[in-house]
Amino acid sequence: MVRLKEIAEHVGVSITTVSRVIKNDPSRNVNPDTKKKIWKAVKELGYIPNEYARQLVLSSAQEKKHTKRIAWLASSRLAETNPYFSKIYSGINETLNDAGYTLLLISNEDLEDDVLFHQIIREKEVDGVLLIDEVDDEKLTEIKDLIPVVGVDFNYSDHAISTVDYDREEAAYQAVEHLITRGHEKIGFIGGGIGIEMTKEKRFKGFKKAMNDFELAIEKHWIINSNWCMEQSYLAAKKILSETKNNRPTAIFCAGDLLAIAAMRAAHELGLNIPSDIAFIGIDNNEMAQYIVPALTTISVPQYEMGVIAAKTLMSQIEDNPNMALKTLLPFELLVRQST
Amino acid sequence: MVRLKEIAEHVGVSITTVSRVIKNDPSRNVNPDTKKKIWKAVKELGYIPNEYARQLVLSSAQEKKHTKRIAWLASSRLAETNPYFSKIYSGINETLNDAGYTLLLISNEDLEDDVLFHQIIREKEVDGVLLIDEVDDEKLTEIKDLIPVVGVDFNYSDHAISTVDYDREEAAYQAVEHLITRGHEKIGFIGGGIGIEMTKEKRFKGFKKAMNDFELAIEKHWIINSNWCMEQSYLAAKKILSETKNNRPTAIFCAGDLLAIAAMRAAHELGLNIPSDIAFIGIDNNEMAQYIVPALTTISVPQYEMGVIAAKTLMSQIEDNPNMALKTLLPFELLVRQST
DNA sequence: ATAGGAATTGAAAACGGTTGCAAGGGAATG
DNA sequence: CATTCCCTTGCAACCGTTTTCAATTCCTAT
Numbered sequence: 001m002v003r004l005k006e007i008a009e010h011v012g013v014s015i016t017t018v019s020r021v022i023k024n025d026p027s028r029n030v031n032p033d034t035k036k037k038i039w040k041a042v043k044e045l046g047y048i049p050n051e052y053a054r055q056l057v058l059s060s061a062q063e064k065k066h067t068k069r070i071a072w073l074a075s076s077r078l079a080e081t082n083p084y085f086s087k088i089y090s091g092i093n094e095t096l097n098d099a100g101y102t103l104l105l106i107s108n109e110d111l112e113d114d115v116l117f118h119q120i121i122r123e124k125e126v127d128g129v130l131l132i133d134e135v136d137d138e139k140l141t142e143i144k145d146l147i148p149v150v151g152v153d154f155n156y157s158d159h160a161i162s163t164v165d166y167d168r169e170e171a172a173y174q175a176v177e178h179l180i181t182r183g184h185e186k187i188g189f190i191g192g193g194i195g196i197e198m199t200k201e202k203r204f205k206g207f208k209k210a211m212n213d214f215e216l217a218i219e220k221h222w223i224i225n226s227n228w229c230m231e232q233s234y235l236a237a238k239k240i241l242s243e244t245k246n247n248r249p250t251a252i253f254c255a256g257d258l259l260a261i262a263a264m265r266a267a268h269e270l271g272l273n274i275p276s277d278i279a280f281i282g283i284d285n286n287e288m289a290q291y292i293v294p295a296l297t298t299i300s301v302p303q304y305e306m307g308v309i310a311a312k313t314l315m316s317q318i319e320d321n322p323n324m325a326l327k328t329l330l331p332f333e334l335l336v337r338q339s340t
Numbered sequence: 341m342v343r344l345k346e347i348a349e350h351v352g353v354s355i356t357t358v359s360r361v362i363k364n365d366p367s368r369n370v371n372p373d374t375k376k377k378i379w380k381a382v383k384e385l386g387y388i389p390n391e392y393a394r395q396l397v398l399s400s401a402q403e404k405k406h407t408k409r410i411a412w413l414a415s416s417r418l419a420e421t422n423p424y425f426s427k428i429y430s431g432i433n434e435t436l437n438d439a440g441y442t443l444l445l446i447s448n449e450d451l452e453d454d455v456l457f458h459q460i461i462r463e464k465e466v467d468g469v470l471l472i473d474e475v476d477d478e479k480l481t482e483i484k485d486l487i488p489v490v491g492v493d494f495n496y497s498d499h500a501i502s503t504v505d506y507d508r509e510e511a512a513y514q515a516v517e518h519l520i521t522r523g524h525e526k527i528g529f530i531g532g533g534i535g536i537e538m539t540k541e542k543r544f545k546g547f548k549k550a551m552n553d554f555e556l557a558i559e560k561h562w563i564i565n566s567n568w569c570m571e572q573s574y575l576a577a578k579k580i581l582s583e584t585k586n587n588r589p590t591a592i593f594c595a596g597d598l599l600a601i602a603a604m605r606a607a608h609e610l611g612l613n614i615p616s617d618i619a620f621i622g623i624d625n626n627e628m629a630q631y632i633v634p635a636l637t638t639i640s641v642p643q644y645e646m647g648v649i650a651a652k653t654l655m656s657q658i659e660d661n662p663n664m665a666l667k668t669l670l671p672f673e674l675l676v677r678q679s680t
Numbered sequence: 681a682t683a684g685g686a687a688t689t690g691a692a693a694a695c696g697g698t699t700g701c702a703a704g705g706g707a708a709t710g
Numbered sequence: 711c712a713t714t715c716c717c718t719t720g721c722a723a724c725c726g727t728t729t730t731c732a733a734t735t736c737c738t739a740t
Contacts, residue, residue, distance in 0.1 A: 001399070003696060014720045019698060028699095031718060052399060053696035055392040056725050059341070069444070086426060097447060104409070105433060105443040230627055258628070265631040287570055288598070291605040292632055343726060354690045359728060369687060393726035396695045 002047040010041045022049065066127045068101050070314065074132035075108040084256070084284050084303060085132065088152055091307020092130060099315055101127075108133055128314045131161075148317040152310040153303075155202075160325040162317065164310040166332045168283075171299050172206025172253070174334055175281050178297070179251040180214050182340055184279060187211065188222030188240060188249035190233050190259050203255045203283065222249050230262035237263035241270050241278060250278060251340070257282035257289045257298055264292070264339065279340040294338035302330045342387040350381045362389065406467045408441050410654065414472035415448040424596070424624050424643060425472065428492055431647020432470060439655055441467075448473055468654045471501075488657040492650040493643075495542075500665040502657065504650040506672045508623075511639045512546025512593070514674055515621050518637070519591045520554050522680055524619060527551065528562030528580060528589035530573050530599050543595045543623065562589050570602035577603035581610050581618060590618060591680070597622035597629045597638055604632070604679065619680040634678035642670045 004022075008015045013034060020028050021038040041047075072092070074085070093103055104126055128148040135143070137159070143149055144161050151163040179187055189207050211218050224236040233254070241248050254260035260282035264274060272278050274294055282289060285300035309328055317323070344362075348355045353374060360368050361378040412432070414425070433443055444466055468488040475483070477499070483489055484501050491503040519527055529547050551558050564576040573594070581588050594600035600622035604614060612618050614634050622629060625640035649668055657663070
């Protein structure tokens with residue numbers, strides 16, 4: 001390992017001078033010739049500053065340097081399954097990268113490990129944390145006092161942290177309203193809801209509110225929790241739609257496009273026509289939604305923008321440190337296609 | 341900041357002893373009572389070891405400590421668009437996490453930035469690099485001498501680095517062969533190929549080989565480069581399939597399921613029946629493939645396993661350091677469904 | 681009792697930088 | 711020619727750990 005010392009000897013100056021040149025310290029002036037010679041030696045010898053030694057000195061003076069790293073905290077299951085998140089990720093990553101940050105991926109489950117938690121959060125291996133999934137309350141309470149935190153794609157947390165989301169209750173309301181204006185009265189709901197009580201699920205709330213506002217009855221066994229799993233959505237839909245015409249819904253609101261696609265398959269296999277026998281509406285505007293047959297009516301959510309804004313919010317919290325808990329809501333849009 | 345010194349003073353022992361207790365050094369024995377007292381003080385004062393000071397000492401003795409971080413190097417465009425990669429990612433992430441590693445996401449484009457490159461690769465902010473996309477040759481040559489590298493989901497690189505992939509030429513061959521055994525003779529090809537000359541694309545090679553082996557003619561304007569973009573695949577398919585019956589293919593081999601789905605939409609809009617008028621086969625076995633109507637015949641690729649093995653390969657290169665360039669190929673499987 | 685060994689502890693020297701302070705040298709000024 | 715000042719440079723202390731080595735105490739076996 002090349003050290004300052006070797007450069008100093010090679011050039012014939014003191015370590016101090018070399019250090020000053022390399023740090024490009026503007027408050028100290030070094031003879032241009034010396035400077036040139038030192039840089040030459042640095043290149044030749046392939047010197048790389050020892051970050052540890054540097055920080056050691058600084059650690060007492062100023063507070064610990066920013067690492068320019070940010071943790072993306074999500075349950076691994078989630079990131080893996082849903083293309084929905086890759087768009088959010090895209091927005092986050094591009095924004096962060098432009099600002100010189102890099103993303104560290106940590107799955108929620110791993111954070112249970114105390115060692116990791118200690119190392120990453122307490123020792124500030126990262127400057128901030130982006131929450132995609134809900135973390136359990138206890139952990140969140142612990143984290144949010146130690147390090148800036150911004151949540152994306154959810155907002156039902158009671159904690160005082162910044163979140164970026166769309167108004168999912170209103171989105172669901174409009175989706176159901178759309179079905180109702182199309183004349184539907186018997187409407188089912190296929191939700192995701194991993195470990196979240198349905199009651200907390202805003203999309204379900206929106207569904208209920210719309211049904212109530214239009215004085216329509218909610219049929220309990222048309223309410224499905226799919227665990228965000230296409231297979232489950234498919235099976236559930238198959239079950240519901242196998243009933244006789246009077247006992248099955250005429251429309252189903254799915255909390256995700258993928259769930260809708262799976263459910264539509266079930267309808268197709270049962271020989272039902274979409275949308276005349278059974279209509280479907282999703283949420284997400286997955287790229288696929290427009291290509292499947294029939295194209296899926298859905299609510300387009302600004303995933304990319306959510307990522308961008310979440311990243312910006314977090315960076316401003318890190319850099320300017322205003323500990324305000326901002327709740328940002330982004331606009332969405334109903335896209336009517338062939339499935340309704 | 342709480343330092344060893346303060347603990348030492350608080351307990352009334354030397355810094356040395358405190359250090360030994362905290363490191364839990366088994367080769368040195370410390371009086372159990374002292375140990376207990378020290379731990380108590382550590383907890384009370386909230387001591388957190390200064391990683392910089394620690395590493396500074398170690399940096400000369402052994403080589404620089406492993407950071408337990410690994411960089412995932414991919415073009416941002418790629419990760420964003422294709423659910424295909426999230427499965428690979430899943431395999432990688434889970435395997436790494438189990439071994440105590442975390443993933444750092446770096447987009448290919450950002451690495452062009454010399455500062456980032458220097459910091460991440462040269463200063464060993466990570467222990468190793470996973471390549472998903474091809475990096476440009478120059479960069480790769482530079483990286484692979486500095487740090488362990490493993491490539492996933494490609495193997496046409498001439499460089500001596502380890503790769504994990506499936507035999508994509510053979511997979512393509514079997515896909516086309518399947519179409520041919522179904523009686524098709526006029527077969528089109530929709531490929532991805534971002535910035536890669538088609539000739540380098542193994543899937544295209546497999547396609548050509550099969551066509552040649554069965555003595556079928558390749559129609560040039562049935563060969564499309566979609567840039568992995570569903571929209572382009574859709575448009576291209578629409579153009580080809582608008583021709584009169586004699587001038588259009590009876591089957592199309594798509595280098596990805598998503599491309600196939602988009603192309604099928606085009607066929608549908610033109611009123612063509614799948615598979616009797618036009619058959620489709622994809623590659624990937626995207627989760628969606630089985631749910632669309634008609635379900636897509638495709639080649640299932642062990643994405644998750646590829647991720648797992650790539651991660652393991654990289655870890656063994658980091659830890660055991662055998663600089664061998666292993667080329668691992670995983671098995672795939674033809675899944676015949678309704679689109680052929 | 682006493683030598684020898686094991687258990688326990690501490691002093692001090694690194695590790696590779698940064699930085700306050702002071703000194704040397706030359707040019708400018710009186 | 712003496713004085714002052716600025717430019718340039720180096721000395722040395724320090725950052726918070728780890729670790730070598732030696733010192734001290736306490737047993738145990740003779």
